[in-house]
Amino acid sequence: MPYGPKFFVEKIECRNHLLRNLGQKLSGLVKNIKYPIHIRTFLNNQVKLNKFRSAITMAVQYRKSLGDSNNEQVKGLREDFSNGPYHILGQHTKCASYFCKGSKIGQINLVPEAEKCGLLREINQIYSRIIDNAPSLLLDVDNNICEQFNSVINKHLAGKRINFSQKNSYNNRVEAAVVSFNTSGKYIRNVHKKITNKSPGCVCKKYLGFKQRRLLNNRRRKLQFSTIKVNKTKISTGPDENYGLAEPLENIMINEELEKKNLIL
């Protein structure tokens, strides 16, 4: 251990990865035909509506806003998480009052049935990873910046297609990626200036200006629109009225059937 036996390093998990992992495992679970179809359909809808995910993010936000000590926050969060599946399946006996006001009208408690068939045990198993990582989720951090940097490295390495591990090729490319990432789009200018002690020529400057404008415009455009995606339900416009045969088909069928019946009679 590089930090010595007495110094423990705590690993903080990325929020996005934990939540994506949960979603993937739950959507895998609902495909298991071992369990009753009506619970699976219900769960599938809940997964699609991101109910599990939003229950976790809401709990994190609430516990963070309380301002308790870290241990109390983690404890409360663990309770919220372990109760999450029960709340979604319709059993509200242990629900905290800040997010749940008891069962809704017409809601059926699916917990006894899910418990009986073993589905709840599997859900709890999937949830155990979330419960274990409650301290990480409380910090509410992601590794987006690392992912962005990795994507820049991949750009310089051409992914995994070519073996660049010979000599210093790999290291040089990663270093180039570092310069590119840190200069945010002004890579050519910085490298040119460092090597020649001069600014790049007019053609290069024109190109860099174009790139910079495009970057700024993209950033401004992103600020204008909210990141929340609205699911649009597709509305069918029905058959084309000028296309023919859209409606009369039924009558023809009926006529044909009548003729057949008459023949038989």
Ligand SMILES: [Zn+2]
């Ligand atoms: Zn509830």
